[in-house]
Structures are given as structure tokens and as C-alpha cells.
Amino acid sequence: LNELDALYKKGWRGGVFFVDDNFIGNKIKLKEEILPAIIKWMEEKNHPFAFNTQASINLSDDKGLMELMVGAGFKTVFVGIETPKEESLRGCGKFQNVNRNLLKSIKILQNNGLQVQAGFIVGFDQDTPSIFDRMISFIQKSGITTAMVGLLQAPPKTKLWERLKKEKRLTSQLTGDNTDCTINFIPKMDLDSLISGYKRVINHIYSPKHYYQRLIAFLKEYKPRKLKIYRLEFHQLLAFLKSIWILGIKEKERVYFWKLIFWSIFRRPLLFPMAIEMSIKGFHFRKISEKYLN
Numbered sequence: 001l002n003e004l005d006a007l008y009k010k011g012w013r014g015g016v017f018f019v020d021d022n023f024i025g026n027k028i029k030l031k032e033e034i035l036p037a038i039i040k041w042m043e044e045k046n047h048p049f050a051f052n053t054q055a056s057i058n059l060s061d062d063k064g065l066m067e068l069m070v071g072a073g074f075k076t077v078f079v080g081i082e083t084p085k086e087e088s089l090r091g092c093g094k095f096q097n098v099n100r101n102l103l104k105s106i107k108i109l110q111n112n113g114l115q116v117q118a119g120f121i122v123g124f125d126q127d128t129p130s131i132f133d134r135m136i137s138f139i140q141k142s143g144i145t146t147a148m149v150g151l152l153q154a155p156p157k158t159k160l161w162e163r164l165k166k167e168k169r170l171t172s173q174l175t176g177d178n179t180d181c182t183i184n185f186i187p188k189m190d191l192d193s194l195i196s197g198y199k200r201v202i203n204h205i206y207s208p209k210h211y212y213q214r215l216i217a218f219l220k221e222y223k224p225r226k227l228k229i230y231r232l233e234f235h236q237l238l239a240f241l242k243s244i245w246i247l248g249i250k251e252k253e254r255v256y257f258w259k260l261i262f263w264s265i266f267r268r269p270l271l272f273p274m275a276i277e278m279s280i281k282g283f284h285f286r287k288i289s290e291k292y293l294n
Contacts, residue, residue, distance in 0.1 A: 008049075106118075106142050143214055
């Protein structure tokens with residue numbers, strides 16, 4: 001609360017990220033102490049912030065906790081999905097993701113007013129060339145617009161690093177960037193197949209056609225607790241006009257952009273600002289991926 005006060009006094013109004021690898025690690029303290037205090041603070045300050053954090057997928061099992069988080073002002077959660085392949089999840093010890101319908105869990109979070117961002121990884125020992133099509137299919141069905149897909153890396157002193165060291169499979173120092181098309185170990189899959197498959201996943205999910213399909217899928221599922229009339233500020237109007245020029249006229253996604261605009265106006269008009277914001281983000285994701293992969 002002291003940190004929120006400091007941000008508020010500095011004049012900040014907007015997004016605030018709670019830095020925690022798993023915000024819901026202590027559910028009792030969260031429900032009884034932390035979230036009620038944040039709810040009270042936000043009400044007193046007329047809701048100046050929109051919160052984002054990281055949480056494990058089992059958040060979707062707790063209706064009361066989701067309601068408290070949304071009531072406190074949480075709009076987005078980043079979830080480590082990692083992979084739709086259970087053998088790979090077991091191999092990396094991601095047991096909270098095993099024996100559950102991951103797509104259903106994501107829909108539950110979206111239905112309860114939380115936008116899901118997610119991390120995905122390819123390159124596990126259990127992965128075969130079929131993983132790339134499975135990954136593409138899963139991401140498209142999920143409606144996760146911000147899908148951060150990376151290649152597996154082995155950070156020093158981790159269990160993975162120690163195992164690969166014993167197996168004499170380490171090859172280089174870690175770059176620290178799991179999207180730069182490098183890995184620091186010898187994978188079980190053919191390296192060229194792994195890299196080309198990874199590039200295919202990224203190029204597919206951030207192509208205009210498939211990104212906008214995913215965005216509309218999300219907007220259909222997303223059910224925020226309250227939808228209020230949006231007060232457009234001058235800088236937001238300028239951003240909207242700029243998006244019309246760049247996305248609606250200049251760039252190759254213009255057909256999908258205009259389809260989104262008319263779909264949103266007639267089907268989810270109160271989500272129109274979000275639709276425009278996320279279309280701009282999609283353009284950014286595509287440009288970044290093109291820079292890395294081409």
C-alpha cells in the first residue's frame with residue numbers, strides 16, 4: 001500500500017505490475033489480508049490503477065479468489081502454460097498444469113474478467129516435430145493474444161543445467177534471450193527442425209489473419225465485472241487515428257483490422273477501446289517477430 005501511495009502521489013494513473021512469480025502462492029493471506037486492503041485502497045482513490053501479475057493456472061479453480069482479484073483491479077494475469085504436451089510438462093516438473101483441461105481453465109479465467117497472457121516453450125526432450133502444430137492449434141483455440149513462445153534454455157546451476165552437464169549436452173553460454181533462435185544445449189530433436197519449427201509457430205500466431213482470429217476469440221470469452229462508458233482522452237484519440245492510418249490503410253492487416261472494428265462496434269461495443277489497443281499490440285508483436293526471425 002505504501003508503494004501504491006507513492007505511485008499515486010507521483011501522479012501515475014494506469015497499469016501497475018505486481019512482481020511475483022506466483023501471486024496466488026499464499027491464498028489465505030491473499031484472501032484475508034492483501035486483496036481486501038487493496039480493494040479498500042482502490043475504492044478510496046477512485047480506482048486509479050489497472051493491475052497485472054503472474055499466477056499459476058490453478059487460479060481458475062478458485063472462483064472466490066478470481067472475484068477478489070478482479071474486484072481489486074486486476075485485469076491481466078500471466079500464466080506459464082509452457083506446453084500442451086503432458087509428457088513435457090511432467091518432464092519439466094510443471095505438475096500444476098498436468099491432469100487438467102488447460103483450454104477450459106483459460107476460458108474460465110477469461111469468463112471471470114481476466115485477460116490471460118501466457119508463456120510457452122518448445123525444445124523439451126519429450127517434444128517431437130508434432131509439437132509445433134499442437135502449439136499453434138492450442139494458442140489459436142485459447143484466445144491468448146499475448147502468447148510468448150520461446151526456445152528452452154538451460155540457466156546455470158538449475159536442475160536442467162546440471163542434468164545436461166552430466167549428459168555432456170551443454171554447448172555454449174546462455175544468451176539470456178529465449179526468442180533469439182539459439183539454445184545452449186544439444187536437443188533431442190534435430191536442431192534445424194527445432195529452430196525452423198519454432199519460427200513457423202511465431203510466424204503463424206502473429207500473422208495478421210491468425211492474430212485477429214485469436215483477438216476476436218478472446219473478446220467473445222472476456223466478461224469483465226463492470227463495463228462502463230469509456231472516456232476518450234486526446235492522446236488516445238490521436239492513437240486511434242494513427243491506428244486507422246497504419247493498420248487500416250497502410251499495412252497488410254487492413255482487411256482484418258476493419259473486420260475487427262465493425263465486429264466490435266456491433267457485437268461488443270464497450271470493448272471497442274480494448275479491441276483497438278490489442279490490435280496495436282498485435283502489430284507490435286508482428287514487427288518484433290519479423291525483426292528476430294527474418
